[in-house]
Amino acid sequence: MSFPFKPVAKAALFAAFVAALAAPIALAPAARAADVTLLNVSYDPTRELYAQFNKLFAARYKADTGKSVEIKTSHGGSGKQARSVIDGLDADVVTLALAYDIDAIADRGFLAQDWQKRLPDNASPYTSTIVFLVRKGNPKGIKDWDDLAKPGVQVITPNPKTSGGARWNYLAAWAYALKTYGSEEKAKEFVGELYRHVPVLDTGARGSTVTFTERGVGDVLLAWENEAFLSKKEFGDDRFDIVVPSLSILAEPPVAVVDKNVARKGTGEAAEAYLKLLYSKEGQKLAAENFYRPRDPDVAKDYEKVFPKVDLVTIDDPAFGGWRKAQQTHFADGGVFDQIYSN
Amino acid sequence: MSDITLDRTTFVGSPPPPVAQRARSVVPGFGLTLGLTLLWLSLVVLIPLAALFLKTAELSPDRIFAILTAPRTLNALKISFGLSLAAASINLVLGGIIVWVLVRYDFPGRRVLDALIDIPFALPTAVAGIALTTLYAENGWIGALLAPLGVKVAFTPLGILIALIFIGLPFVVRTVQPVLEDLDHDLEEAAATLGAGRWTTVRRVIAPAVLPAFLTGFALAFARAVGEYGSVIFIAGNLPNVSEIAPLLIVIRLEEFRYADATAIAATMLVASFLLLFVVNGLQRWSRSRTGRLA
Known part of the structure; x- marks a missing residue:
């Protein structure tokens, strides 16, 4: 299959993809020009959001305290980023794809176990959900999760073992199957069938997006809502359509200050201010502009036309019982996901 | 590698001095x-x-055994070692032909071709992976030609093989090249004057001289391919049990925060590679002692 494309968008996506690989290494300590330097370790698709948000914060911080601040961001697969922080990457704040990855950092004593209670809304200033990105005109007629397991449909999604976004994809499919077919056994069957329709299992969300958009592989991409909007924006409306399934999951990408690192660097106050600004009207507006669903009801109202209404389950739903339990059941060694690939 | 030290000592003259002296x-x-x-x-x-x-x-022997005998681990090791052996073998043959052409014939563009050989050395592996994937995907230049024939390259084990051939080629060429260049034409002429046919000359004169270098090149290309990660993950498809290489499985284990499991697989790969290289080294020594040459 071949599609017309915009060379600039193509190049940009490539650059982003290559940068994704190089970013964690490229963070060499720079000359200390600013009064405060913050390092935000984030996940894959937040590049555009934080590039803009960092400028906003630098301006606000200067106005409020008179101090200049330089913010660096590192992006990559959420699990990999968490591991970098555990292994000593000097993050002041982490803004990752799912709570479990920050839990893993907390388990090693970098921050308090109750970190998710320190900020409002489960420490997730913005949310997203999982939607389908399909080829223009939706030639395979994909409308809901059922259609993904139909003969001849190829689904693109990353490996949930390595990608935070992929875990949300998987759990959304699970939630749908559980509700539709009524038993865990059936849900397992459905999710297993779905993964048999996956021809390429990339390690990160951006990788999958490139496979689907650039390589022309697959009929449907399971994507973060913001990533789906971004692809449409980058490649133009004439190549892809977004399909919103009847039920999806409320993805809450959480944020936290890494206590141990800021205590050592003396950056605690700036790091707090950085995360607080995400909850302000301005921060919320910026999140919405970057296709993250804002938490603030007023801002949400302003953007309600952008974000379609979906029936959303949360990770704390009894079907999952929170991240730690979901991780254990589905993604741990020998968990449901491994069982899918073991026979 | 021991051949290098041997060369040096022969330079100095007389047999290498024993340690005591x-x-x-x-x-x-x-x-x-x-x-x-x-x-x-x-x-x-x-x-x-x-x-x-x-x-x-840190792991108990039982646990290590369980990790290593899990079907997914076994498949990943099989894919990594099998395809690396295949890629190194293909490089041995085609690299051999290339090096012969570069050394023995003079033609316009020879130096350019010679320089091209080093590109897989110099190119960042991620770039190589992305470039190969772009070419061999079904909408890529080469992939589009192969698709009607029912041949899929990108996102299959065949894609992995291509990436491994790409990164391994210079190892064979660059190891054999200097040996072949040093090989005296006089020997071949002497063989001819003594009545050897052309094939006999190739078999009895040239092959024994370059064989150890070929084995070294093969071993290097193989070792590099086993550990290759950057270029492969882009083109592999990364499906467990089908196109998931062992280095990727190691990364996946790390990302699950299971460091010890990851190192168990890594240590196994290391031991297996070491044993294979040991065999290749032995073969080298054998071929040398058989011909009595210091290639």
Whole structure:
């Protein structure tokens, strides 16, 4: 299959993809020009959001305290980023794809176990959900999760073992199957069938997006809502359509200050201010502009036309019982996901 | 690698001095250089390796056994070692032809071709992976030609093979090239004057001289392919049991925060690679002793 494309968008996506690989290494300590330097370790698709948000914060911080601040961001697969922080990457704040990855950092004593209670809304200033990105005109007629397991449909999604976004994809499919077919056994069957329709299992969300958009592989991409909007924006409306399934999951990408690192660097106050600004009207507006669903009801109202209404389950739903339990059941060694690939 | 030291010593003259006689060596500096060698090797190679095995030792033998015999691990190891052997073998044959053409014939553009060989050395592996994937995907230049024939390259084990061939090629060419260049034409002419046919000359004169170099090139290409990660993950498809290479499985285990499991697989790969290289080294020695040459 071949599609017309915009060379600039193509190049940009490539650059982003290559940068994704190089970013964690490229963070060499720079000359200390600013009064405060913050390092935000984030996940894959937040590049555009934080590039803009960092400028906003630098301006606000200067106005409020008179101090200049330089913010660096590192992006990559959420699990990999968490591991970098555990292994000593000097993050002041982490803004990752799912709570479990920050839990893993907390388990090693970098921050308090109750970190998710320190900020409002489960420490997730913005949310997203999982939607389908399909080829223009939706030639395979994909409308809901059922259609993904139909003969001849190829689904693109990353490996949930390595990608935070992929875990949300998987759990959304699970939630749908559980509700539709009524038993865990059936849900397992459905999710297993779905993964048999996956021809390429990339390690990160951006990788999958490139496979689907650039390589022309697959009929449907399971994507973060913001990533789906971004692809449409980058490649133009004439190549892809977004399909919103009847039920999806409320993805809450959480944020936290890494206590141990800021205590050592003396950056605690700036790091707090950085995360607080995400909850302000301005921060919320910026999140919405970057296709993250804002938490603030007023801002949400302003953007309600952008974000379609979906029936959303949360990770704390009894079907999952929170991240730690979901991780254990589905993604741990020998968990449901491994069982899918073991026979 | 031992062939290099042998070359050096033959340069100095007479047989290599035994260790006991080192005080009488004509060149000074044995103590200092050996000390530096040991220190440097320890820092760069031995200590990281020791850490790897120590981390693995955190696991009980049962657990290690369970990890290594899991179907997914076995498949990943099979894919990595099988395809690396295949890629190194293909490089052995085609690299051999390339090196013969580069050394033995003069033609316009020879130097350009010669320089091209090094590109896989110089190119960042991620770039190579992305470029190969772009070419071999079903909408890529080559992939689009192959698709009607029902041949899929990108996102299949065939794609992995292509990436491994790409990164391994210069190892064979660059190892064999100097040996072939040094090979005296006189020998072939002598063989001819003594009545050897052309094939006999190739078989009895040229092949024994270059065989050890070919084995070294093969071993290097193989070793590199087993550890290759950057270029492969883009083109592989990364499906467990089908196109998931062992290095990717190691990364996946790390990302699950299971460091010891990851090192168990890594240590296994290391031991297996070491054994294979040991066999290749033995073959080299055997081929040398058989022909009595120091290639």
